[in-house]
Amino acid sequence: MNSRERVLTALNCGIPDRVPFVDFVDEKIKKIVMGKDDFTEIEFAKKVGLDAVTMPGIYGDYSAPVFCEMPEGVNDRHFAGDGLIKKDSDLDKMVFPDPKDEKFYEPAKRFIDECSNEDIAVFFGLVPGTYATIFSMGMVDFSYALMDNPKLIEKIHERYIEWNMEVVERLQRIGGIDFFALYDDMAFNSGPMMSPKVFREIFVPQYKQLADTFKVPWAFHSDGDLSVLLEDILSLGMNCINPIDPSGMDINKVKEEYGDRVCLWGNIDLRYTLTRGTVEEVDAEVKDRIMNVGKGGGYILSSANMVTDYCKAENFVAMAEAVKKYGKYPLLCE
Numbered sequence: 001m002n003s004r005e006r007v008l009t010a011l012n013c014g015i016p017d018r019v020p021f022v023d024f025v026d027e028k029i030k031k032i033v034m035g036k037d038d039f040t041e042i043e044f045a046k047k048v049g050l051d052a053v054t055m056p057g058i059y060g061d062y063s064a065p066v067f068c069e070m071p072e073g074v075n076d077r078h079f080a081g082d083g084l085i086k087k088d089s090d091l092d093k094m095v096f097p098d099p100k101d102e103k104f105y106e107p108a109k110r111f112i113d114e115c116s117n118e119d120i121a122v123f124f125g126l127v128p129g130t131y132a133t134i135f136s137m138g139m140v141d142f143s144y145a146l147m148d149n150p151k152l153i154e155k156i157h158e159r160y161i162e163w164n165m166e167v168v169e170r171l172q173r174i175g176g177i178d179f180f181a182l183y184d185d186m187a188f189n190s191g192p193m194m195s196p197k198v199f200r201e202i203f204v205p206q207y208k209q210l211a212d213t214f215k216v217p218w219a220f221h222s223d224g225d226l227s228v229l230l231e232d233i234l235s236l237g238m239n240c241i242n243p244i245d246p247s248g249m250d251i252n253k254v255k256e257e258y259g260d261r262v263c264l265w266g267n268i269d270l271r272y273t274l275t276r277g278t279v280e281e282v283d284a285e286v287k288d289r290i291m292n293v294g295k296g297g298g299y300i301l302s303s304a305n306m307v308t309d310y311c312k313a314e315n316f317v318a319m320a321e322a323v324k325k326y327g328k329y330p331l332l333c334e
Contacts, residue, residue: 002119003051004178007300011179011217011239011263015297019290019327020051021320022121022265024306027056032313041111042118048320051300052121054181055111062108062167063127063183064160067093067136083138085156087149094136094159099166105174112176121178123219124171128210129160130203131185131222134193146198153202161206168213179217181242187224189248200232211236219265223305224248234262243267243304255293264293265300268319274303274311279318286322291333301327 001009001017009016030044031037041053055062069081084093097104108124115122133156134142145153171177186193194203211218219240220233225248226241233241241258243266244251251267258264268274273285286301293299301323307316326332 004119004121007051007121008178008217010298010300011219013239013260013263013298015329017329019294019323019329020300021049021302021323021327022052022123022300023050023302024054025316026307026309026311028309029307029311029313029316033317040114042115042120045120048317049324050120050320052123052178053115054123054125055107062124062171064096064129064132064163066127066132068138083136083141085136085152086138086141088152088155091155091159094156096159096163099163099170105170108171109174112174116176122176123179123181124177125181125183126164126167127160128164128182128184128207129157130199130207131183132160133157134186139193146194150202154206157203157206161210164210165213168210172215177216179219179239180214181219181221182238183221185222185224187222187226187229187245187248189224189245191225191227191248192229196228196232199229204232204235207236211238219263230254230258234258239263240265240300242300243302246304247271251289252292255295255299259293259296259298263298263300266302267304268302270304270308270311274307274315274319276312277315279314282315282318283322283325286319287326290323290326291331294327294331295333297329 006016006018007020007022010020033048034044041056045053067084069084084090112122133153136156137145142153168180217239219242220238221242223245225245226233227249240263244254244264246267246269251264255264268285268289273282289301
């Protein structure tokens with residue numbers, strides 16, 4: 001199998017020739033591994049054995065903005081301050097890039113063209129709306145609105161969903177995208193940011209409209225412990241869940257209960273293994289995940305979120321090498 005076939009087989013819960021390796025890697029780590037500053041995503045992927053590439057940046061160019069206060073001179077959602085949407089009159093502040101402007105898609109077309117002659121999977125990242133709604137309001141105001149003004153939450157979320165639907169439809173018309181990854185953090189290590197009832201009643205109906213837009217496989221990402229939301233999340237029909245955060249979830253239990261329904265993508269530990277562990281410890285953890293979660297297919301190996309700039313570059317390389325060492329089917333344990 002080539003890399004594209006390998007990833008698509010796993011996304012459909014099948015058994016490929018080898019466990020696919022797909023991850024998000026900070027630019028600092030990439031440059032250390034490559035030994036230079038100037039290289040393409042394809043060049044990096046080939047060097048380390050990644051089976052898929054996405055547009056540069058954590059989310060690429062097609063993620064909806066989050067409407068928050070930002071420190072002066074900073075344009076990074078990870079530094080977002082208080083939300084800007086507190087009441088209905090604030091909805092006018094939600095100004096998105098024009099999803100019908102063909103120029104908006106030029107970077108996507110160029111990236112897809114660059115990858116068109118490569119046997120590697122291409123995916124695009126989106127921020128669908130739950131995470132963005134919460135942070136555009138601010139956690140405190142979102143919590144009050146659940147009781148006082150749930151219709152405002154629905155209106156904010158609806159705008160995100162409608163924008164994403166248009167973007168997805170137009171990106172799919174371009175062609176060359178093998179799958180989408182939807183980043184929608186909605187949980188802490190202790191549990192979700194909302195009750196299953198709230199998620200089911202406020203978010204799922206609109207989310208389902210977006211889910212129905214996909215003509216190619218898609219993966220859902222959220223950090224934290226999603227255990228009590230998993231049935232409702234899976235009702236949306238995604239092909240894959242990422243990263244099954246080890247700080248709140250046991251990927252072996254998730255595999256046992258849901259592995260016949262959805263591909264699992266994760267979950268090498270960031271709290272210790274990739275950041276402070278040894279190369280030998282990385283090797284051992286990758287082997288453990290492959291032998292337990294990779295059994296029967298439907299598994300893509302990666303970090304438990306992304307390879308951050310505070311990971312050890314040598315540990316990232318060790319993870320990549322361990323996938324090749326242990327990931328070939330039939331697995332050593334079979």
